Amino acid sequence: MLDADFEVSRRDFQVSVQLQLDKGARISLLGASGAGKTTILEALAGFVPLARGEIRLAGRLLSQAGGPGLGPRLRRVGLVSQGSALFPHLTVMQNICYAPGSDPDVGRARAASLGLQSMLDARPKALSEGERRRVALARALTAGCRLLCLDEPFSALDRPLAEELLGQLLAELDELSVAAILVTHDLEEAQAFANQMAVLRKGVILQTGDSVKLLHQPESTEVARLLGYRGSLVRGEDRIVVHPDLVRVAGAEVLQLEARVVGCRPAGAQFWVEMVVQGGDWLGRMAARWVSPLQTGELLSVSVPMTPKFPREAPWNE
Amino acid sequence: MISNGAGPRRVALAGPGTVVALAVAAVVWLALLGPVLTLVSHLSWQSISTALTQPGALQPLGVSLEASVIAVAVIVLAGTPLAYLLARGRLPWGRVWEAGLLLPLLTPPLVVGLLLVFMIGPATPIGSALSHLRLTAADTFFALVVAEIYEAVPYYVLGAEAAFAAVDPELERAASLLGDPAPRTWRRITLPLAAPGLASALAVTWARSMGAFGAVLIIAYHPFGLPMQIWTTLQETGLNSALPFALVLLVVALPLPLAAYIWSARARRRL
Numbered sequence: 001m002l003d004a005d006f007e008v009s010r011r012d013f014q015v016s017v018q019l020q021l022d023k024g025a026r027i028s029l030l031g032a033s034g035a036g037k038t039t040i041l042e043a044l045a046g047f048v049p050l051a052r053g054e055i056r057l058a059g060r061l062l063s064q065a066g067g068p069g070l071g072p073r074l075r076r077v078g079l080v081s082q083g084s085a086l087f088p089h090l091t092v093m094q095n096i097c098y099a100p101g102s103d104p105d106v107g108r109a110r111a112a113s114l115g116l117q118s119m120l121d122a123r124p125k126a127l128s129e130g131e132r133r134r135v136a137l138a139r140a141l142t143a144g145c146r147l148l149c150l151d152e153p154f155s156a157l158d159r160p161l162a163e164e165l166l167g168q169l170l171a172e173l174d175e176l177s178v179a180a181i182l183v184t185h186d187l188e189e190a191q192a193f194a195n196q197m198a199v200l201r202k203g204v205i206l207q208t209g210d211s212v213k214l215l216h217q218p219e220s221t222e223v224a225r226l227l228g229y230r231g232s233l234v235r236g237e238d239r240i241v242v243h244p245d246l247v248r249v250a251g252a253e254v255l256q257l258e259a260r261v262v263g264c265r266p267a268g269a270q271f272w273v274e275m276v277v278q279g280g281d282w283l284g285r286m287a288a289r290w291v292s293p294l295q296t297g298e299l300l301s302v303s304v305p306m307t308p309k310f311p312r313e314a315p316w317n318e
Numbered sequence: 319m320i321s322n323g324a325g326p327r328r329v330a331l332a333g334p335g336t337v338v339a340l341a342v343a344a345v346v347w348l349a350l351l352g353p354v355l356t357l358v359s360h361l362s363w364q365s366i367s368t369a370l371t372q373p374g375a376l377q378p379l380g381v382s383l384e385a386s387v388i389a390v391a392v393i394v395l396a397g398t399p400l401a402y403l404l405a406r407g408r409l410p411w412g413r414v415w416e417a418g419l420l421l422p423l424l425t426p427p428l429v430v431g432l433l434l435v436f437m438i439g440p441a442t443p444i445g446s447a448l449s450h451l452r453l454t455a456a457d458t459f460f461a462l463v464v465a466e467i468y469e470a471v472p473y474y475v476l477g478a479e480a481a482f483a484a485v486d487p488e489l490e491r492a493a494s495l496l497g498d499p500a501p502r503t504w505r506r507i508t509l510p511l512a513a514p515g516l517a518s519a520l521a522v523t524w525a526r527s528m529g530a531f532g533a534v535l536i537i538a539y540h541p542f543g544l545p546m547q548i549w550t551t552l553q554e555t556g557l558n559s560a561l562p563f564a565l566v567l568l569v570v571a572l573p574l575p576l577a578a579y580i581w582s583a584r585a586r587r588r589l
Contacts, residue, residue: 045495072494085492089510089588098506099496123588143496 001025002147002179006053006063008036008043008203014051015039015203021147024177028190028211030226031200037183039203041149044181045079046072058146078140078148078178082155084132086124092135093120099143110138114168130161137169141176148173148180154189166192187228191215199223215243216307221314231304232316233257233277238309239316247304255306261298275300354568361561369562379566382543385459386527389466393474393523398516401478402508406487416476423472427532430468434537438464455537462538469533470526474519481515482508514582521575528571544570 002021007014015036021027031037042048044055046062046069055063057077063069086095096116097107111117114134124132133153140148153169154162170193173180182193190197190211197211207214207223218224224241231242233255240255263274273294294300370376403409404416422430438444438455445455455461485508493503509516531545539546544567552560 045491047491072491073497073499075495076497077495079492079495081488081492083488085486085488087489087493087507098493098498100498100502139496 001058003056004044004053006043006055006065007051008039008048009051010036010039010203013203015043017043017205019181019198021179021181024174024179025196026173026180026182026194027196027198027208028194029181029183029198029200029205030185030187030190031183032185032226035200036203037200038151040200041079041151041181041183044147044149045077046070046075076144076146078143078145079151080133080136080140080148080153081151082153084124084136086132086135086139088124091121091123092116092127095124095135096120096138096142098139102142107138107142110142110172113172114138114165130157130165133157134165137172141172141178146178148178150180150182150193152184153182154184154186162189163192187215199226201226218308221310221316224308229308233304234312237312239312239314240304240306240309241316242304247302255304257302257304259300259302261294261296261300263296264294275302277302357561357565357568360558361565365558366562366565369559370566376566378542378544378547378563379570381459381462381541382528382545382567383570385462385466385543386524389463389470389527390474390520390524392463392467393471393527394520397471397475398478401475402482404475404479405482416479419472419475422468423476427469427530428536431465431533431536434465434468434533439537457538457540459538459541462534462541462543465533465537466527466530469530470523473526474523477519477522478512478516481512481519484515485511514585517578517582517585521578525571525575528567 001023002019004017004019007016009015013036017040019027029037029040039048043050043063049069050063050065052065054061054065055069057075060070062075062077087098090098092111093104093107096102096111097104108117108120111120114137116131116134116138119127119131124135127135137153154166157165166189172178180194182190184190184193195210195212196208197214198205198208199214200206201222206226207219214223215227218227218229218241221239221241227243228245229241229243231244231247233240233242235255257277259275259277261273261275263272265272400415404412409415425433435456436442438448440446440449440454440456448455448460453460455464489507489511490503493507494500498506529545530543531549534543534546535549542550544563548560548563548567551563
């Protein structure tokens with residue numbers, strides 16, 4: 001349904017993308033800020049020209065290198081940006097039904113499923129940040145987009161609110177069979193949104209795949225870093241990189257280590273523990289389930305999985 | 319809720335600094351209002367009625383109103399698209415365009431009038447081209463309109479540019495992604511959001527145009543508009559007899575700008 005293979009020139013680097021999505025499918029683009037995530041969405045929306053390649057949606061050619069492409073208004077691509085871009089002089093209902101020929105009943109239905117029914121006559125100024133995002137989502141869906149692009153839509157929302165909104169949004173997307181792309185720097189958000197995930201760095205997609213598989217089988221140290229691997233151990237010719245969530249105290253895992261606690265602070269139901277193994281390798285911060293905080297200097301017996309593994313000379317600290 | 323002005327507003331009268339600042343503000347305000355107060359205090363109903371009931375006394379008012387309506391209409395029609403393109407940076411060498419707009423603003427009106435004579439007067443190429451259209455730009459109604467346009471146009475274009483620049487382009491992009499054709503976006507998003515700023519710009523332009531004098535004096539002495547009438551009256555019969563006409567000019571030129579100002583201040587607060 002979406003078939004995109006293109007490059008966009010930016011001042012600092014080329015953004016090069018290959019994306020395929022079926023009807024109703026979803027993918028998350030994970031990358032640090034400045035990785036070119038927003039540029040990709042702007043290319044899909046038709047606001048930046050392509051340097052190479054083309055974008056097709058449902059059989060229609062949207063953009064082509066060297067040509068102006070289809071105007072944004074004819075693309076049926078929705079975009080919810082970080083700022084929501086609501087029309088400040090219109091009410092919530094007028095915002096949601098802004099698209100020419102919108103059916104007010106459809107608009108009301110979308111508003112109801114996103115929990116907006118009590119504020120249809122309010123103006124955007126009177127809404128909270130979370131409510132503004134909901135209006136922007138309802139507006140894009142009411143306009144009948146076939147592809148919805150979401151630019152960090154949950155940033156600036158606190159976690160429970162973001163999770164509630166995400167649940168409602170996913171239900172809507174499934175019901176309407178709308179394909180969607182989410183860009184974010186938040187791994188958990190990316191995983192919660194879609195099974196498919198693409199890891200982006202400096203405009204290039206480094207690896208694409210199932211988000212759980214990807215996490216356990218990064219193809220390079222760069223991907224591992226972006227997925228949250230923080231520690232690294234050199235054993236012989238191998239560099240074993242360690243994900244903080246995968247370290248357990250005295251498990252039956254592969255590599256047994258003596259580690260010294262250098263810091264510990266509470267984090268929700270768990271503690272973030274910072275520790276070094278003998279020889280000085282930093283293992284990063286780890287979530288561990290204990291009832292009381294650990295003391296600095298305490299010695300622990302920990303085990304880490306032996307994978308993923310890379311050649312010893314693979315770059316790690318940038 | 320407090321932020322949109324629903325709650326009571328309080329001025330904190332704290333230290334001596336606040337008192338001094340308030341006193342200075344009051345003096346400045348009174349000084350600015352002074353001329354208008356003086357005008358009212360120097361006029362009697364009798365002098366107004368004798369001055370304004372003389373035959374032909376109100377004819378210059380009609381001339382001024384007609385000329386200003388035409389001048390402002392021309393300025394809005396020609397200046398609005400220009401202001402929008404400038405605000406969105408769609409014109410190459412935007413700074414050069416802006417400098418060109420500032421030129422008539424920075425040039426003394428008297429000089430503008432003088433240069434207009436040499437540019438479009440009857441003896442010039444443009445003047446002879448105009449004569450084919452049965453127009454002459456010397457001491458005619460047409461010349462009066464041209465002079466008013468030159469004196470007022472920068473105020474409108476620069477004001478309108480600021481008004482359009484204050485409309486987030488992101489909103490126009492959002493509208494186009496929702497399937498909106500450009501004219502509809504312009505009508506439903508850009509124009510309503512820029513309206514308060516446009517109204518202020520329009521108000522200033524109207525006042526400038528009604529009061530245009532310097533360029534008018536040189537290129538359009540006749541037919542008399544209100545400013546010229548004030549000038550000739552005080553030349554011929556003294557300062558006192560010019561006051562009623564000054565009042566007429568104020569009464570006619572000011573309500574629109576004041577109404578526009580109040581409306582745009584309210585509209586801004588609502589957003």
